[in-house]
Amino acid sequence: MITLAKQKCVHCEGGELPLRPDEVVAFSKQIPADWEVLENAKIRKTFAFKNFVEAMEFVNKVARTAEEEGHHPDLHIFYNKVTIELWTHAVGGLSKNDFILAAKIEELPQ
Numbered sequence: 001m002i003t004l005a006k007q008k009c010v011h012c013e014g015g016e017l018p019l020r021p022d023e024v025v026a027f028s029k030q031i032p033a034d035w036e037v038l039e040n041a042k043i044r045k046t047f048a049f050k051n052f053v054e055a056m057e058f059v060n061k062v063a064r065t066a067e068e069e070g071h072h073p074d075l076h077i078f079y080n081k082v083t084i085e086l087w088t089h090a091v092g093g094l095s096k097n098d099f100i101l102a103a104k105i106e107e108l109p110q
Helices: 021-028 052-069 096-106
Strands: 036-038 042-048 074-078 081-086
Touching: 021 096, 042 096, 052 074, 052 081, 052 096, 081 096
Parallel strands: none
Antiparallel strands: 036 042, 042 081, 074 081
């Protein structure tokens, strides 16, 4: 099986259904457990750094990865903490793309 981090996000134009709860559970098992599933509609994780500069360097790495994948997270920056929320706006919930991007974010140097 190809890991999520090795897969590519697929362009989503809507009209698709969000992942079913059983699919969310299955994909959640393929990313670290500290990614929190919110109401079966989003996934979220907070990353902590030594200072603001390190947090911003990480945000820039996430931004480059998101742009390469054509799938963009909601980013919340709180001095030395970065909270990332992923969900697919076009489907109104979670899609496989969210889990692919989460897996790719996990591989970024911190």
